[in-house]
Amino acid sequence: MLLLRRVCFLLPSPSPRAPLAKPLPLLLRLPRTLPSAARALASMAAPAAPAGGTAAMSRDAFRAAVTNTLERRLFFVPSFKIYGGVAGLYDYGPPGCAVKANVLAFWRQHFVLEEGMLEVDCPCVTPEVVLKASGHVDKFTDLMVKDEKTGNCYRADHLLKDFCKDKLEKDQTLSPEQAEEYNKILAILDDLSAEQLGAKIKEYGIVAPDTKNPLSDPYPFNLMFQTSIGPSGLSPGYMRPETAQGIFVNFKDLYYYNGNKLPFAAAQIGQAFRNEISPRQGLLRVREFTLAEIEHFVDPEDKSHPKFGDVSDLEFLMFPREDQMAGRSATRLKLGNAVSEGTVNNETLGYFIGRVYLFLTQLGIDKDRLRFRQHLPNEMAHYAADCWDAEIECSYGWIECVGIADRSAYDLRAHSDKSGEKLEAHEKFAEPREVEKLVITPSKKELGLAFKGNQRMVLEALEAMGETEALDMKAKLESKGEVEFKVCTLGKDVTIKKSMVSINIEKKKEHQRKFTPSVIEPSFGIGRIIYCLFEHCFFQRPGKAEDEQLNVFGFPPLVAPIKCTVFPLVKLEKFEVVAKKISKALTAAGISHIIDMTGNTIGKRYARTDELGVPLAITVDNTTSVTVRDRDSKDQIRVEVDEVASVVKEVMDGQSTWADIMWRYPTHTASAAEDEAEP
Amino acid sequence: MLLLRRVCFLLPSPSPRAPLAKPLPLLLRLPRTLPSAARALASMAAPAAPAGGTAAMSRDAFRAAVTNTLERRLFFVPSFKIYGGVAGLYDYGPPGCAVKANVLAFWRQHFVLEEGMLEVDCPCVTPEVVLKASGHVDKFTDLMVKDEKTGNCYRADHLLKDFCKDKLEKDQTLSPEQAEEYNKILAILDDLSAEQLGAKIKEYGIVAPDTKNPLSDPYPFNLMFQTSIGPSGLSPGYMRPETAQGIFVNFKDLYYYNGNKLPFAAAQIGQAFRNEISPRQGLLRVREFTLAEIEHFVDPEDKSHPKFGDVSDLEFLMFPREDQMAGRSATRLKLGNAVSEGTVNNETLGYFIGRVYLFLTQLGIDKDRLRFRQHLPNEMAHYAADCWDAEIECSYGWIECVGIADRSAYDLRAHSDKSGEKLEAHEKFAEPREVEKLVITPSKKELGLAFKGNQRMVLEALEAMGETEALDMKAKLESKGEVEFKVCTLGKDVTIKKSMVSINIEKKKEHQRKFTPSVIEPSFGIGRIIYCLFEHCFFQRPGKAEDEQLNVFGFPPLVAPIKCTVFPLVKLEKFEVVAKKISKALTAAGISHIIDMTGNTIGKRYARTDELGVPLAITVDNTTSVTVRDRDSKDQIRVEVDEVASVVKEVMDGQSTWADIMWRYPTHTASAAEDEAEP
DSSP states (O other), X not given: OGGGTOOXXXXXXXXXXXTTSOOOOSEEOOOOOSOHHHHHHHHHHOSSXXXXXXXXXXXXXXXXXXXXXXXXXXXXXXXXXXGTOOTTOEEEOHHHHHHHHHHHHHHIIIIIIHHTOEEOBOOSEXXXXXXXXXXXXXXXXXXXEEBTTTXXXXXXXXXXXXXXXXXXXXOTTOOHHHHHHHHHHHHHGGGOOXXXXXXXXXXXXXXXXXTOOOBOOOEEEEOSOEEEOSTTSOSEEXXXXXXXXXXXXXXXXXXXXXXXXXXXXXXXXXXXXXXXXXXXXXXXXXXXXXXXXXXXXXXXXXXXOTTGGGTTTOEEEEEOHHHHHTTOOOEEEEHHHHHHTTSSSXXXXXXXXXXXXXXXXXXXXXXXXXXXXXXXXXXXXXXXXXXXXXXXXXTTEEEEEEEEEEOTTHHHHHHHHHHOOXXXXXXXXXXEEEEEEEEEEEOHHHHHHHHGGGHHHHXXXXXXXXXXXXXXXXXXXXXXXXXXXXXXXXXXXXXXXXXXXXEEEEEEEEEEEEEOOEEEEEEEEHHHHHHHHHHHHEEEEEOSSTTOXXXXXXXXXXXOSSSEEEEEXXXXXXXXXXXXXXXXXXXXXXXXXXXXXXXXXXXXXXXXXXXXXXXEEEEEOSSSEEEEEETTTOOEEEEETTTHHHHHHHHHTXXXXXXXXXXXXXXXXXXXXXXXXXX | OGGGTOOOSSSSOOOSSOTTXXXXXXXXXXXXXXXXXXXXXXHHHOTTSOOSSOOOEEHHHHHHHHHHHHHXXXXXXXXXXXXXXXXXXXXXXXXXXXXXXXXXXXXXXIIIITTTOEEXXXXXXXXXXXXXXXTHHHHOEEEEEEBTTTOOEEEHHHHHHHHHHHHHHHOTTOOHHHHHHHHHHHHHGGGOOHHHHHHHHHHTTOOOTTTOOOBOOOEEEEOSOEEEOSTTSOSEEEEOSOSHHHHHTTHHHHHHHTTSOSOEEEEEEEEEEOXXXXXXXXXXXXXXXXXXXXXXXXXXXXXXXXXGGGTTTOEEEEEOHHHHHTTOOOEEEEHHHHHHTTSSSOHHHHHHHHHHHHHHHHHTOOGGGEEEEEOOGGGSOTTOSEEEEEEEEETTEEEEEEEEEEOTTHHHHHHHHHHOOOOOEEEEEEEEEEEEEEEEEEOHHHHHHHHGGGHHHHHHHHHTOOHHXXXXXHHHHHHHSEEEEEETTTTEEEEEEGGGEEEEEEEEEEEEEEXXXXXXXXXXXXXXXXXXXXXXXXXXXXXXXXXXXXXXXXXXXXXXXSOEEEEESSSOHHHHHHHHHHHHHHHHTTOXXXXXXXXXXXXXHHHHHHHTTOSEEEEEOSSSEEEEEETTTOOEEEEEHHHHHHHHHHHHTTSSOHHHHHHHSOBOOOOGGGOTTOO
């Protein structure tokens, strides 16, 4: 799960982002102002060009507009605000919470139910031994420097990055050589060791940004929140940094539950924790977040997928390793070709890439700002077969939101080794197969006589020999009668005689094959996806007043926090009665909605509803029929009171689009009183 | 939230369970063997008697049968089992996870959506200041003793309780006086101080159960998992022990979001953590659990509820304080009467009691093993107005699963005081009201001259005077010209002269009233509810083999983890084609189901399906029509292939019952091959 910087064990320093990925232009394309249907058409026609006719808006201004709306409408707020907040912790308020619930429900539908996955729910508190086995205790670190006087902590790579960027952007006196050097550092930043980082910080005279005090040398800081389980203080534990380990440790039971058959996938949605040194980037890099992870276990010798045909015709932006290294941009590829040509390692990995694409775009992620980027060799763990990130472009750049990795047998083996519990699968042969097998049979009696208390260690070492080593020993024993043999657990060589062990190649009938399954892991950072969704759905349109810009979240019905609002046009009891009747019908139809009886102007109410991303608004201006207004087009139609709930349900369930509905009902022209540009 | 031992601040030691509640009989009523409809009738007729004709089964044997089925079928398993597990941590496997998701979805529907609550989602990691304000840092403790040699820890009250119970159950030589003493200790156990507990442990010579070593004196152990936020090690934090605080600290924003209007409710579902000293009782007392909490904010002067009429006719088992103290049992009361007669403090509290009753019984909790028990005075926090627990009877006794408390203004005041942020509501008057108001106006100049650096403390103390104190000072200043005045923050008395302060009663026009809202808090322990549901839904029925007992979870469709299974009767391609077609139709209808193509006998497959609590099973024995089998009655009907998905949906959505369906379709008589008692 490189999304969360799953540790790579042999390569020096896994980089969470592609060092060679193209830097973002300072000006972002403006969020579109067209209603979604038109937007989809426009973007199909010209994927790379800004649609609509609006002028560019600076990235910072755009982000400020989005964030301001999000916080004002309580989509999210900094946690514990009345106490000054805590960096990297956020609360989802009511509309944010509803969006999140919708995203998770769709995830469950799209992955768990449709693919028949086994969902599990494991605790966040995790004993140390589990995270020792996974490597997190030793390697889940960032390099940190301390202000030598105040003790304030900073991420070493951030300071160096900020320094280089600042120089490149602001220093007018920079020579071309210096500029080249700073650019090079930015490119290799993620590969620098603690020593290299420290040397550069010294060389450039970088000091603590807040105090200008000198800095310590960089040293690793473990990013897990540590705690202690039970009262003794002797059982260290951590808040899990990912949900995946809970699945791996349950492999045996899940395999049994699945009738001892491969392939199968397990899934988990839950909180994960990362004690960031200095969180930045709002909702994108936080200390606690919701992950949704899938571990698809598969026979390493057969990674085909029966449903690959369902996604093989999809075509979308992919960014293979070779293109990144050659400095080319991402290109549209057909998924089927990417797999058949070997760009994507195997069908199962390809199938999940396709399913992730469908998931994200159905949520409302703009498909022209979504790409699948392959990990470069230096980003990938040594054991990984292949790895692709779904990256979404937002005002912070291209953000890794889903990691899809073929992690081979690494995780199951790590837990097998540490726990001593065999985490493997077997394939029963239809017919028994004859195989040649090396059989090592130590003589316990002889070993006991020769090695006494060390007998067990020698015996285990003999049994653990590989084929080459054993055949070599066999040859030597036959020629010389004895051989020197290194026993690691004893830390020395011992002399093995012919009588102590027999080594033979025997023909055996095998009825089954045992193996450690490979795991293909799609891992979703739910908060990141939601934040990008906020940005992709946000647009502004002019209000009535000069310079006034009205904010709209153009959420698709699937994720909209509230599907519909009901307003009486004016405060009249007969209208309120109708509004309540409609509300009852909406509740019965399972449509989340609000009634607004505040008596604010209709314009104000529409503006509020648009900021919350409510797709439809019902205005009660009559006791027999009402108007229904579409958020994106602002078009209105007139529908009978008794029919309105089912019309709303039809659009919300995706059975009809607004355009379909427009054909069936008379249009309603807004009167001055309803004019929404009069907040 | 006494469910989680919310700390009481003045009373010495809040007890989580009623000390006077009747002890459980050792033999429990047997779980019913009747199908649910018959069961409901039987229990209505004779609520206290065991229904059906089955013999009693010991409580331990029953629990073992349930737990064995739950673990074998992966409803839940001890977490990190391959590493030996961790006490008090459990994983939900696939069916358990599905039950949990169903319970939470229904909770959201029943409370959040139907009542228009504001749902929030706050982090688990919580800075110390928040839990200082709430009192958890200082008071969220259990008393612990340590084995003086090994350092093993035990809950002091558990050891004393076990000792007394053991004596009462096993010591044949016990005198009536001794028996009375042990019984008395069991009754007052929760009220004992550390000193009293320690004295009893010494007096009885209680030693460490595992080693017989002597024990330390009892001392408080804080039950929160502690951690550190950020890299400096200077910001202590905890894993939240409840979700409620996240709502309280957001009160101001939520009140604004609600249009500055009361009442409104906020809700949160999430993980909570409690570092138990020595967890017992399986899923009932764990170190990490899911809570669903509601904070309903209301004007303390008006706790009526507009929808109380919807629940006032409900009648169920209630156990008021007086009845507990008089040694009577719980009785059936009409909720409307309980409120009007003052047994339940107010309508809003009563409304939630009714809604909780509906929630639990609709989930499948047996209404005869559900009671609402009022807290005794010594259980309740001093600030609480009233508090009722929904207790469910299971093999562990009556278990507190939902706490419903009127906590008055306590929580908001605590955070107001600590943060300095005013957490209050206001009521705008229709007409301004003339009120007499005490106005205290200190003279900064005079105070400055007299008290120099202490000026601010004196000024604040003057402004904070209550009415009586201020009027007393006014009188003394007028008669004597000066007065001694205690300033707590200075820790001494100062002399206040007439020139330093003016105190007057003034008539003022007020346009609004400001106040701290009361909060009514229903708090649900989701894991406990689910465990009790498992027990209430479990029953056994005879298999074909002698002495064989088949296990069934009789879940209602609402919570059943899988709604339906599809089997081909025999392994034939034409049947598999039909099975796949039906599966597709079920997916389209949103019905979670599994296809079982294993080729096991139909009896084995039914047995598996019953253990998972799947309500309906479709057997494909024909290409045009199939059989549908009801789990509880084992009755079968024959339905056309094209119709079967909609029939299943009808029953699962609750539009029809099995009995309705039985009328409409031909019954199917099981052939020998399908006989389910042949596993």
